[in-house]
Amino acid sequence: MIEAYGLTKRYGAKTAVYNLSFQVRPGTVTGFLGPNGSGKSTTMRMILGLDDPTAGRVTIGGHPYRRLPNAPRQVGALLDAKAVHGGRSARSHLLSLAQLSGIPARRVDEVLDVVGLKQVARKRSKGFSLGMGQRLGIAAALLGDPQVLLFDEPVNGLDPEGILWVRNLMKQLASEGRTVFVSSHLMSEMALTAEHLIVIGRGQLMADTSVKQFIAQNSVGFARVRTPEGEPEQREKLQSAVKEAGGQVQQEEDGAMRVSGLPLPQISDLAHSADVRLWELSPHQASLEEAYMRLTQGAVDYRSSTDQRAGLQMQPAAQPGVPAGPQGPPPVPGAPGGPVGWGAPQPGAPLQGGPHAGAPGFGPAPAYGPAPGAVPGAAPGVPGEQPGPYGAAQAPAAGQVWHTPPQQPPAQQPPQPQPAQAPQPVPAAQPDSAPQPAPAARPEPSDDASRSDSSEDDAR
Numbered sequence: 001m002i003e004a005y006g007l008t009k010r011y012g013a014k015t016a017v018y019n020l021s022f023q024v025r026p027g028t029v030t031g032f033l034g035p036n037g038s039g040k041s042t043t044m045r046m047i048l049g050l051d052d053p054t055a056g057r058v059t060i061g062g063h064p065y066r067r068l069p070n071a072p073r074q075v076g077a078l079l080d081a082k083a084v085h086g087g088r089s090a091r092s093h094l095l096s097l098a099q100l101s102g103i104p105a106r107r108v109d110e111v112l113d114v115v116g117l118k119q120v121a122r123k124r125s126k127g128f129s130l131g132m133g134q135r136l137g138i139a140a141a142l143l144g145d146p147q148v149l150l151f152d153e154p155v156n157g158l159d160p161e162g163i164l165w166v167r168n169l170m171k172q173l174a175s176e177g178r179t180v181f182v183s184s185h186l187m188s189e190m191a192l193t194a195e196h197l198i199v200i201g202r203g204q205l206m207a208d209t210s211v212k213q214f215i216a217q218n219s220v221g222f223a224r225v226r227t228p229e230g231e232p233e234q235r236e237k238l239q240s241a242v243k244e245a246g247g248q249v250q251q252e253e254d255g256a257m258r259v260s261g262l263p264l265p266q267i268s269d270l271a272h273s274a275d276v277r278l279w280e281l282s283p284h285q286a287s288l289e290e291a292y293m294r295l296t297q298g299a300v301d302y303r304s305s306t307d308q309r310a311g312l313q314m315q316p317a318a319q320p321g322v323p324a325g326p327q328g329p330p331p332v333p334g335a336p337g338g339p340v341g342w343g344a345p346q347p348g349a350p351l352q353g354g355p356h357a358g359a360p361g362f363g364p365a366p367a368y369g370p371a372p373g374a375v376p377g378a379a380p381g382v383p384g385e386q387p388g389p390y391g392a393a394q395a396p397a398a399g400q401v402w403h404t405p406p407q408q409p410p411a412q413q414p415p416q417p418q419p420a421q422a423p424q425p426v427p428a429a430q431p432d433s434a435p436q437p438a439p440a441a442r443p444e445p446s447d448d449a450s451r452s453d454s455s456e457d458d459a460r
């Protein structure tokens with residue numbers, strides 16, 4: 001289990017991670033999501049002891065990474081697949097890692113087989129494609145047969161077959177009772193791979209919940225309704241009845257209506273009472289991507305000026321000490337004055353009070369409200385009224401964090417975060433700092449296999 005308490009990281013004036021508290025439990029794949037620059041890699045580096053937190057702490061199995069006995073056999077990680085000496089073969093790279101951790105050489109051949117690199121095991125890695133490099137990074141993570149695994153963008157560059165393989169691998173590792181923490185920007189993939197999600201925006205926790213609840217909490221369910229073509233009066237009658245009953249109607253491009261705010265049976269009854277025939281009445285639920293976009297759109301720092309959603313971004317209300325621009329505090333999606341959600345029932349239509357307002361919807365769960373078990377408010381161990389990193393007091397139950405209560409409460413209270421510091425706005429194009437080496441990157445090997453590298457052919 002990975003446990004973070006009040007984890008904060010500042011780089012000078014830049015607050016990369018602020019007061020993060022979460023647990024990553026064994027037995028499930030936990031997805032780690034957040035827009036570019038939101039602090040995912042920084043968090044992973046702190047988990048792996050590659051960066052020191054400015055405040056707070058993070059442990060693996062109760063110990064900070066650096067105090068874990070024989071950490072490489074307990075924790076495996078893929079952070080930067082490019083952190084490999086290109087002149088070495090895949091096999092000698094892995095052998096060097098194995099030697100340093102007291103892992104038998106036969107395990108190297110096992111993991112090369114597992115990741116599908118057996119055929120190119122003796123080729124120099126500098127000729128590897130992006131996907132082959134990812135596979136080698138995954139092999140390094142698996143080397144110690146660890147109980148805890150962290151993967152930063154593991155499917156980056158993989159072909160569809162490779163993506164499917166990674167998905168199944170993650171699930172299998174979790175089903176074996178391991179802790180699997182994986183970041184990705186591919187929402188469709190996360191929806192298929194992860195059961196639980198931790199979502200951050202601008203370094204702060206935005207959601208800690210199951211995928212199912214996350215979608216329910218951050219999306220609007222709707223019904224597609226179609227009345228007979230060429231009979232506009234039928235459509236108008238139903239539209240009036242739906243609006244009278246409190247539903248919202250949006251026209252779909254293909255002539256159907258998108259009805260939100262009413263359960264399907266009620267729409268059917270309304271149609272029956274109005275003597276309207278239906279050609280279609282079907283339920284629709286937003287995808288993880290839609291739900292994610294809805295939650296995080298206000299926390300996106302880097303956005304194309306041609307992105308239509310740019311115009312939908314919430315302009316945070318002016319608050320003393322809160323800088324405007326990309327460093328502003330994460331807004332609350334759906335909050336009064338907040339953004340019109342992507343995937344919202346209709347542009348300009350009221351959002352039924354936001355994600356926590358519990359508007360009626362179709363189906364068993366409210367279409368746009370807190371799902372059972374979801375606890376809006378602060379994360380465990382996060383004091384309710386901390387000053388935010390942007391100098392503004394944060395409302396404890398303003399819907400910034402959706403959290404599923406942990407099964408085991410943290411044994412210790414988190415340390416108090418340091419006084420808030422308003423970060424300076426940075427130019428949008430500011431690059432990240434120098435890349436950190438992945439934990440897998442190690443010094444030169446001294447084994448036979450590495451000596452034989454010189455006679456190995458280039459892969460390309």
Ligand SMILES: Nc1ncnc2c1ncn2[C@@H]1O[C@H](COP(=O)(O)OP(=O)(O)OP(=O)(O)O)[C@@H](O)[C@H]1O
Pocket residue numbers: 011014015016034035036037038039040041042043430431432433434
């Ligand atoms: N060593 C560093 N020095 C200064 N700033 C840093 C450093 N490392 C990260 N940052 C900044 O911290 C913020 C978080 O970066 P991080 O790489 O953790 O985000 P991320 O969520 O992993 O982004 P992405 O999805 O694009 O990989 C960014 O604004 C980044 O520029």
